[in-house]
Amino acid sequence: MCNNCNLNIDAERTDEFGQKLLQIVNHSALSFMLSIGHRARLFDIMSEMEHATSEAIAEQSGMNERYIREWLGAMVTGGIMEYDPVLKTYFLPAEHAALLTRAAGSNNFATTMQWFSVLGSVEDQIVDCFSEGGGVPYSEFARFHEVMAEESYNSVVCGLFEHILPLVPGLEEKLNAGIEVLDIGCGSGLALIEMAATFPQSRFTGFDISEESIGRAQASAAKRGVTNVTFQVQDVSQMNLTNTFDLITAFDVIHDQAKPDQVLSQVNTALKPGGTFLMQDIAASSNVEQNIANPLGPMFYTISTMHCMTVSLAQGGAGLGTCWGKELACSMLEEAGFNNIDVQELPHDIMNYFYTMTKMS
Numbered sequence: 001m002c003n004n005c006n007l008n009i010d011a012e013r014t015d016e017f018g019q020k021l022l023q024i025v026n027h028s029a030l031s032f033m034l035s036i037g038h039r040a041r042l043f044d045i046m047s048e049m050e051h052a053t054s055e056a057i058a059e060q061s062g063m064n065e066r067y068i069r070e071w072l073g074a075m076v077t078g079g080i081m082e083y084d085p086v087l088k089t090y091f092l093p094a095e096h097a098a099l100l101t102r103a104a105g106s107n108n109f110a111t112t113m114q115w116f117s118v119l120g121s122v123e124d125q126i127v128d129c130f131s132e133g134g135g136v137p138y139s140e141f142a143r144f145h146e147v148m149a150e151e152s153y154n155s156v157v158c159g160l161f162e163h164i165l166p167l168v169p170g171l172e173e174k175l176n177a178g179i180e181v182l183d184i185g186c187g188s189g190l191a192l193i194e195m196a197a198t199f200p201q202s203r204f205t206g207f208d209i210s211e212e213s214i215g216r217a218q219a220s221a222a223k224r225g226v227t228n229v230t231f232q233v234q235d236v237s238q239m240n241l242t243n244t245f246d247l248i249t250a251f252d253v254i255h256d257q258a259k260p261d262q263v264l265s266q267v268n269t270a271l272k273p274g275g276t277f278l279m280q281d282i283a284a285s286s287n288v289e290q291n292i293a294n295p296l297g298p299m300f301y302t303i304s305t306m307h308c309m310t311v312s313l314a315q316g317g318a319g320l321g322t323c324w325g326k327e328l329a330c331s332m333l334e335e336a337g338f339n340n341i342d343v344q345e346l347p348h349d350i351m352n353y354f355y356t357m358t359k360m361s
């Protein structure tokens with residue numbers, strides 16, 4: 001008998017599930033309001049204000065009071081802000097501001113909330129893919145490179161010197177002395193620019209297939225005034241470089257690839273003997289049952305269906321997906337020629353594992 005025909009369903013279980021769905025409705029709605037609060041800088045502004053009326057917040061932000069008041073309604077009913085019904089004032093508690101403002105750096109959840117509208121911009125095409133297969137290319141996503149740059153500022157740049165580079169013993173000394181560094185799929189290049197500014201004796205190269213992101217990276221490097229970094233439009237599955245780099249980094253890149261096996265093998269060839277590959281990739285298992293307890297499980301599979309997997313499939317690629325997982329990652333790295341892979345989790349980034357390995361001669 002099919003489930004829907006079964007009259008002996010557990011009413012309590014259905015009720016509990018209904019409560020969960022109700023929460024999902026409200027939390028999904030709030031994700032848009034949190035994203036808007038971030039983009040309009042309202043959390044940053046309100047974190048510096050005492051209890052204030054919507055008029056005072058509008059005046060301070062220079063924005064429209066009617067929109068602000070409606071948005072504040074979502075913030076109050078959603079438990080993000082406090083409201084005094086007598087004085088009609090709104091307040092962002094410092095404990096909440098600590099997770100919602102730009103000053104919060106890697107703790108800023110509001111940056112991540114922007115992904116839902118980015119994904120929503122391609123929902124129609126994704127639904128078509130469910131019946132027709134294929135994928136949606138990077139170019140179809142509204143604001144992808146802009147949001148990615150903000151997200152990776154939090155997960156890479158904010159932890160670069162304190163957490164990420166120290167994963168490789170002696171690396172900072174080598175960077176100070178002067179080495180060749182490549183970042184594959186560099187996006188807007190913020191991590192590379194930060195390293196180039198800090199280690200003037202080293203030379204840094206960023207490759208990305210996207211003209212938009214390379215343009216953004218070149219503009220940021222020029223603005224920062226760093227001259228030891230070069231950005232180039234390049235498909236990293238076809239680099240064809242041998243024994244060229246002392247360090248290659250890949251921040252949140254490999255699982256999106258059309259040809260991830262080819263990219264990893266090209267990385268191995270492009271490294272000098274003794275050189276290091278440092279790969280940041282999603283903290284998940286290759287097995288769905290081991291991701292049930294993952295605090296970001298639904299987020300990972302959603303972002304995969306609506307971005308990471310589909311951009312790869314759009315190129316006729318492998319479509320590994322966000323949850324290709326540690327098990328598959330390690331076996332693909334071994335197939336590419338790496339055999340001393342270390343996998344670490346870092347305190348500033350709950351979304352990713354950090355893989356480090358050395359190329360043997």
Ligand SMILES: C[S@@+](CC[C@H](N)C(=O)[O-])C[C@H]1O[C@@H](n2cnc3c(N)ncnc32)[C@H](O)[C@@H]1O
Pocket residue numbers: 138148149152156184185186187188189207208209210213234235236237250251252253256257258
């Ligand atoms: C998820 S984003 C990460 C960007 C950047 N590493 C960061 O942390 O901000 C993946 C990047 O890989 C780039 N990419 C995808 N396939 C590529 C390929 N075959 N060659 C070079 N870049 C590629 C995309 O254009 C995109 O910028």
